[in-house]
Amino acid sequence: MNSKLTDRFATVMLTTALYIVAFMYLFPILWLLLSSLKPGSELFSYPLTIFPENPTVEGFEYSWATMEFIKYFVNTLIVAVGTTVLTIIASATCGFALAKYSYKWLNVFLICMLATTMLPTEVIMTPTFQVILDLGLYDSLAGLIIPSINTATGIFMFRQYFMTVPNDLLESARIDGASEGKIFFQLMLPIAKPVVITLAIFSFQWRWNDYIWPLIVLSDPNKYTVQIALRSIIGADNIDWVLLLSSSIISLVPMIIIFIVFQRYIMDTSATSGLKG
Amino acid sequence: MKDTNRKWAFLFIVTNLVLFLLFFAWPAILGVYYSLTEYNGNEATFIGLENYISLFQDSSFYKALSRTFIYTAVGVPLVYITSLFVSVMLTTKHTKGKNVAKIIFFFPWLVSPIVVGVLWRWMFGESFGFINYVIQLIGGDPVPWSSNGNFAFLVVLFATAWGGTAFNMLIFIGALISIPKSLYEAADVDGGSGWQKFWHITLPSLRSTSFLVILLAVFNLMKEFPMVQALTNGGPGTDTTFIVQYIYQTGFDQMRIGYASAASMVLFVILLVFALLQFRFAKGGRVNE
Numbered sequence: 274m275n276s277k278l279t280d281r282f283a284t285v286m287l288t289t290a291l292y293i294v295a296f297m298y299l300f301p302i303l304w305l306l307l308s309s310l311k312p313g314s315e316l317f318s319y320p321l322t323i324f325p326e327n328p329t330v331e332g333f334e335y336s337w338a339t340m341e342f343i344k345y346f347v348n349t350l351i352v353a354v355g356t357t358v359l360t361i362i363a364s365a366t367c368g369f370a371l372a373k374y375s376y377k378w379l380n381v382f383l384i385c386m387l388a389t390t391m392l393p394t395e396v397i398m399t400p401t402f403q404v405i406l407d408l409g410l411y412d413s414l415a416g417l418i419i420p421s422i423n424t425a426t427g428i429f430m431f432r433q434y435f436m437t438v439p440n441d442l443l444e445s446a447r448i449d450g451a452s453e454g455k456i457f458f459q460l461m462l463p464i465a466k467p468v469v470i471t472l473a474i475f476s477f478q479w480r481w482n483d484y485i486w487p488l489i490v491l492s493d494p495n496k497y498t499v500q501i502a503l504r505s506i507i508g509a510d511n512i513d514w515v516l517l518l519s520s521s522i523i524s525l526v527p528m529i530i531i532f533i534v535f536q537r538y539i540m541d542t543s544a545t546s547g548l549k550g
Numbered sequence: 551m552k553d554t555n556r557k558w559a560f561l562f563i564v565t566n567l568v569l570f571l572l573f574f575a576w577p578a579i580l581g582v583y584y585s586l587t588e589y590n591g592n593e594a595t596f597i598g599l600e601n602y603i604s605l606f607q608d609s610s611f612y613k614a615l616s617r618t619f620i621y622t623a624v625g626v627p628l629v630y631i632t633s634l635f636v637s638v639m640l641t642t643k644h645t646k647g648k649n650v651a652k653i654i655f656f657f658p659w660l661v662s663p664i665v666v667g668v669l670w671r672w673m674f675g676e677s678f679g680f681i682n683y684v685i686q687l688i689g690g691d692p693v694p695w696s697s698n699g700n701f702a703f704l705v706v707l708f709a710t711a712w713g714g715t716a717f718n719m720l721i722f723i724g725a726l727i728s729i730p731k732s733l734y735e736a737a738d739v740d741g742g743s744g745w746q747k748f749w750h751i752t753l754p755s756l757r758s759t760s761f762l763v764i765l766l767a768v769f770n771l772m773k774e775f776p777m778v779q780a781l782t783n784g785g786p787g788t789d790t791t792f793i794v795q796y797i798y799q800t801g802f803d804q805m806r807i808g809y810a811s812a813a814s815m816v817l818f819v820i821l822l823v824f825a826l827l828q829f830r831f832a833k834g835g836r837v838n839e
Binding site: 280283284287288290291292294295298299301302304305308316317319320321362363364366367369370371374376379382385386388389390391392393394395396397398399400401402403404408419420422423428452453454457478481482484485499500503504507514517518521524525528529531532536539540 | 554555556558559561562563565566567569570572573574576577578580581584635636639640642644645646647650651652653654655656657658659660661662663664665667668669670672673678680683712715720744769773775776779780783794797798801802807810811814817818821822825
């Protein structure tokens with residue numbers, strides 16, 4: 274009886290604590306949303322109110338008219354979807370090779386892939402820029418897509434997964450006379466579906482929210498991705514907060530839609546365990 | 551038979567191999583070469599180790615580097631503790647409404663680093679920010695969140711913890727639910743308190759996961775750039791300018807490509823040392839068990 278009481282007490286206390294912390298996490302985004310619904314005059318008038326007194330979507334109309342969001346969305350979508358499709362094919366084949374064949378040069382390659390996690394683009398921005406120029410990829414969306422196909426995380430997710438697939442399965446397919454390519458595409462890729470979905474979501478998020486690559490590669494405003502467009506508002510001498518707040522909210526919408534659609538895959542923690550690669 | 555397999559194996563990795571050579575090996579070698587030259591985009595003249603020598607005498611480089619170290623040294627434990635705390639709260643049997651809370655904690659993962667910067671800049675604005683407004687309401691003086699370097703640094707840390715929790719939480723929850731229940735039941739029989747159970751069962755079971763989270767966090771914080779650029783733009787002055795921003799500014803704004811490449815190489819060596827240390831520790835831990 275006594276322990277039951279302390280149990281209930283603990284539950285009330287911990288649940289309260291959990292929700293206090295959760296509210297602290299929620300508040301910044303909530304405040305951004307509420308602020309974006311205030312007219313410009315209310316934004317900077319004391320006393321501040323939590324809820325807008327005259328809620329309006331003026332800010333959003335202004336953003337939509339000032340910024341060419343459709344263009345930025347299309348650009349970012351081309352990059353995010355293009356990279357995601359290509360990175361899945363490349364990472365799956367590469368992860369499969371690293372898991373199921375044993376050659377010395379494959380081990381060397383595995384170490385090379387590990388090294389890429391230590392020397393990311395951020396660290397070697399200036400020489401990378403030169404390479405982009407030399408390859409003629411400067412100021413093109415291809416310059417964003419092609420370099421991003423190679424991801425060590427993606428490769429290790431697939432490698433980890435394929436290592437759990439029994440070799441007997443491969444051997445029996447080989448005995449049946451199937452080629453390695455056929456085995457991979459008809460047998461291996463379909464059973465790796467959970468990894469495909471997880472990597473697809475991650476890759477899309479990486480590309481949608483990426484800042485460094487578009488910063489290095491793009492200069493033409495017509496090719497801007499969403500993040501670089503946002504950056505152009507922040508970079509101004511006097512930040513137009515009405516524009517910035519509503520534009521930030523607009524930039525979030527596609528990721529929120531992705532989250533709602535794929536929530537169960539994202540929150541399924543067993544799929545992300547491959548990331549421990 | 552074996553020979554065709556070799557061909558297939560090569561075919562399977564060839565895309566990644568080419569990309570590795572083009573966008574990793576080539577820039578890396580180019581970076582080493584540039585770091586030994588004076589280069590502003592037109593013509594590179596070989597100057598030996600001069601860039602490195604002036605780099606180690608450059609107080610702005612030291613400042614960026616030491617600020618990055620402090621940021622990592624404070625930020626990584628902060629990210630680790632908040633992520634672990636949230637994950638434990640979301641897996642203990644003593645909390646209710648976990649699903650809603652989990653979505654709230656996960657939400658920042660969807661938000662880009664640029665928008666994370668915007669969010670916190672807006673919250674901590676000096677004259678019209680919500681936080682200063684509340685401080686004034688309860689009778690305090692407004693805090694110079696963006697004009698004082700230490701306060702700006704603090705805001706950067708808040709934003710880091712906020713943005714970094716979600717992903718680590720997924721990793722931690724995955725590890726927490728795989729700890730055998732029987733361990734806790736045995737502790738219950740012995741009358742162990744919640745804290746004792748956490749300290750003697752949960753934490754040791756999370757050993758390898760903790761190494762992973764800390765390694766990833768060290769790397770992420772050492773190369774922090776977009777979020778801070780949107781939040782403080784490295785300011786006030788250069789008080790929140792971290793090493794990657796320093797490299798970007800010298801390489802792209804000032805066009806001192808050779809000099810920036812030398813700074814890149816120094817950062818690379820630091821990251822390499824961190825990684826090797828971590829692997830050593832992780833391995834040592836496994837041997838001891």
